[in-house]
Amino acid sequence: MDENLVLKEKREIEAREDSDKTIDPANLEMFEVARKAGVETAFDRLLRQEPKCPYCYTGVSCRNCAMGPCRITARADRGVCGATADVMVARGLLRNTVAGTASHVDHARHVAIALLQAARGEAPYTIRDEPKLRRIASALGIEGADTMPVMELAERVALLALEEIGAAHANGGRWLRMHATQERLETWSRLGVLPEGGMLPVLEGMHRTSMGNDADAVNLILGCIKAGIADGFYGLHLSTDLQDVLFGTPKPVFSRAGMGVLEEEYVNIACHGHVPVLSEKIVEAAEALQEEAKKAGAKGINVVGICCTGNEILERLGIPAVGNELNSELVIATGALDAVVVDYQCIFPALTEAAKCFHTKIITTAPIVKLPDAEHVEFDERRADEVAREIVMRAIENFRRRDPGKVHIPGFSTEVLAGFSVEALLEVLSKLSPSDPLAPLVDSIAKGDVKGAVAIVGCSNPRVPHDLMHVELAKELIRRDILVIATGCAAHAHAKAGLMQPAGYRMAGSRLQGVLKALGEAAGLEALPPVLHFGSCVDNSRINQLLKALAEKLGVAIKDLPVAASAPEYNTEKALSIGTWAVALGVTTHVNPLPRVAGSQLVTELLTDKAEELLGAKFIHSSDPKESADMLEEVILEKRRRLGLPV
Ligand code: BF8
Numbered sequence: 261m262d263e264n265l266v267l268k269e270k271r272e273i274e275a276r277e278d279s280d281k282t283i284d285p286a287n288l289e290m291f292e293v294a295r296k297a298g299v300e301t302a303f304d305r306l307l308r309q310e311p312k313c314p315y316c317y318t319g320v321s322c323r324n325c326a327m328g329p330c331r332i333t334a335r336a337d338r339g340v341c342g343a344t345a346d347v348m349v350a351r352g353l354l355r356n357t358v359a360g361t362a363s364h365v366d367h368a369r370h371v372a373i374a375l376l377q378a379a380r381g382e383a384p385y386t387i388r389d390e391p392k393l394r395r396i397a398s399a400l401g402i403e404g405a406d407t408m409p410v411m412e413l414a415e416r417v418a419l420l421a422l423e424e425i426g427a428a429h430a431n432g433g434r435w436l437r438m439h440a441t442q443e444r445l446e447t448w449s450r451l452g453v454l455p456e457g458g459m460l461p462v463l464e465g466m467h468r469t470s471m472g473n474d475a476d477a478v479n480l481i482l483g484c485i486k487a488g489i490a491d492g493f494y495g496l497h498l499s500t501d502l503q504d505v506l507f508g509t510p511k512p513v514f515s516r517a518g519m520g521v522l523e524e525e526y527v528n529i530a531c532h533g534h535v536p537v538l539s540e541k542i543v544e545a546a547e548a549l550q551e552e553a554k555k556a557g558a559k560g561i562n563v564v565g566i567c568c569t570g571n572e573i574l575e576r577l578g579i580p581a582v583g584n585e586l587n588s589e590l591v592i593a594t595g596a597l598d599a600v601v602v603d604y605q606c607i608f609p610a611l612t613e614a615a616k617c618f619h620t621k622i623i624t625t626a627p628i629v630k631l632p633d634a635e636h637v638e639f640d641e642r643r644a645d646e647v648a649r650e651i652v653m654r655a656i657e658n659f660r661r662r663d664p665g666k667v668h669i670p671g672f673s674t675e676v677l678a679g680f681s682v683e684a685l686l687e688v689l690s691k692l693s694p695s696d697p698l699a700p701l702v703d704s705i706a707k708g709d710v711k712g713a714v715a716i717v718g719c720s721n722p723r724v725p726h727d728l729m730h731v732e733l734a735k736e737l738i739r740r741d742i743l744v745i746a747t748g749c750a751a752h753a754h755a756k757a758g759l760m761q762p763a764g765y766r767m768a769g770s771r772l773q774g775v776l777k778a779l780g781e782a783a784g785l786e787a788l789p790p791v792l793h794f795g796s797c798v799d800n801s802r803i804n805q806l807l808k809a810l811a812e813k814l815g816v817a818i819k820d821l822p823v824a825a826s827a828p829e830y831n832t833e834k835a836l837s838i839g840t841w842a843v844a845l846g847v848t849t850h851v852n853p854l855p856r857v858a859g860s861q862l863v864t865e866l867l868t869d870k871a872e873e874l875l876g877a878k879f880i881h882s883s884d885p886k887e888s889a890d891m892l893e894e895v896i897l898e899k900r901r902r903l904g905l906p907v
Pocket of ligand 1 (some may be wrong): 534567568584604605606713717718719720747748749785796797798832833834
């Protein structure tokens with residue numbers, strides 16, 4: 261137990277003025293508006309949680325059975341069952357990790373079912389990227405992948421996906437083998453952490469952490485790694501693969517980011533959550549119902565995106581991004597949103613409270629995500645068009661109830677270039693080197709013009725000044741000629757800060773600037789942005805796709821590449837499982853705030869030291885952007901030294 265950590269954080273949080281809580285100028289402007297309207301936000305509620313429970317903070321508490329709840333104190337070095345601090349910390353971490361894996365695997369399952377229904381003509385979706393479907397089918401070993409009628413092939417792929425997700429026994433793990441390198445498969449097999457399928461590590465993780473089971477902290481952490489790997493391949497990769505097949509593989513697309521994308525004279529609908537199966541249909545329905553909006557007195561319909569479903573419709577359709585998770589309540593306080601349509605994950609229960617102060621309707625759609633005081637319109641892929649139409653019509657009707665006197669839209673929005681799938685990136689690179697697209701990137705890395713790359717990913721968290729770590733860390737890294745790739749709420753932060761527009765290349769170091777300019781000009785742009793928008797959180801799969809291609813091209817393991825990752829404002833369990841996957845891949849990963857492991861020296865050492873021996877990567881932590889950049893740069897320089905590259 262470390263009360264000092266808890267009290268230090270309390271002091272820091274309580275000392276913050278509004279201007280210390282966020283670097284997003286729109287959020288800052290909205291704090292005042294929200295207060296006047298009586299809207300409370302996560303920033304306010306956080307204060308009432310201080311000081312945090314020191315036992316939970318450091319992971320030395322357990323409520324898994326009814327002999328407790330227990331905690332480790334000066335006079336109790338074990339829980340009632342005998343669990344030690346190490347066991348409580350490891351068990352808690354595994355429970356969090358499997359919850360993250362469960363979220364992504366369930367998302368993937370949802371998309372696989374939509375594909376299956378589309379293939380059988382039961383749901384109104386088409387196959388927008390047939391070549392990708394055929395490539396995936398072929399990599400999965402489906403015979404006749406090149407010639408089979410497209411819907412028959414889609415059905416085969418969807419059924420195989422569902423089988424792989426639910427696999428209860430080792431079945432070959434075709435999705436895993438399609439996307440993992442041979443070296444990693446061997447490493448994971450040696451450690452006994454190869455997951456059988458998507459669901460089993462979750463089931464097993466819940467089982468082994470229940471009372472009277474696994475009490476070996478090292479073994480429990482291996483369970484975390486297994487769950488992380490399951491998330492990466494059966495959650496993230498599977499979702500991205502099938503979403504690209506159904507909705508198209510992203511290509512570079514210009515749009516705007518920030519609260520200023522709301523339009524006062526339009527019906528504003530925000531899509532919030534994660535799965536494009538719903539949000540794509542909302543965009544289509546909004547397009548079809550523009551005239552209805554005009555009849556209601558609006559100029560038309562303006563769909564915007566929040567969080568990851570926002571990233572999905574931004575990267576494929578160029579829909580503007582209104583903000584990330586910590587913008588979601590304050591966006592409602594603009595009074596300009598006629599509906600917020602949510603599916604699942606990262607939806608604050610408090611949204612309905614904020615909405616009560618305005619006319620805004622919160623519309624839930626998933627049977628597993630209902631909010632008291634929200635309207636529920638259940639989404640069913642088979643009736644997707646009908647449901648989307650009904651939701652959009654409700655938003656249009658609600659526009660009539662909007663109180664213009666309560667509308668306050670901050671004027672901030674920035675240009676963003678999104679849509680960097682690996683396929684799109686290779687297309688840009690092929691302009692410079694048609695026969696060997698990766699060559700220009702590899703050459704730039706070898707020479708040191710691009711020193712390396714860092715993926716900045718994950719959430720926002722009011723414990724950390726909003727967007728500050730994402731943006732300041734990215735600025736530090738690009739200044740040092742390190743390319744940044746971003747997804748999730750991090751990508752929203754970078755977009756709002758202008759780091760995802762071509763003109764942003766000037767913020768990079770001179771050598772990286774040269775590369776961004778050369779690549780950008782080849783693509784008909786002023787330059788490539790210094791931070792590339794790789795999509796939503798499930799699109800972290802695209803980062804592995806790129807790393808695998810680079811590792812295979814260079815004939816080295818991913819763990820030897822000059823790359824690293826960071827989730828500098830993480831909050832969700834999903835971020836934990838993704839981070840664990842990254843370390844399992846061999847990518848050293850920076851996290852902030854500190855995960856709840858400080859109460860166990862054994863677990864802390866495993867994650868921050870011993871993992872390197874086992875996997876070639878580890879977790880690192882710092883809450884300071886400059887220090888974090890130093891640590892990440894050192895990881896990259898060390899890899900360069902080992903590869904014999906100039907540093
Ligand atoms: O899946 S980054 S707060 S929105 S968990 Fe959630 Fe975190 Fe945002 Fe996307 Ni990812």
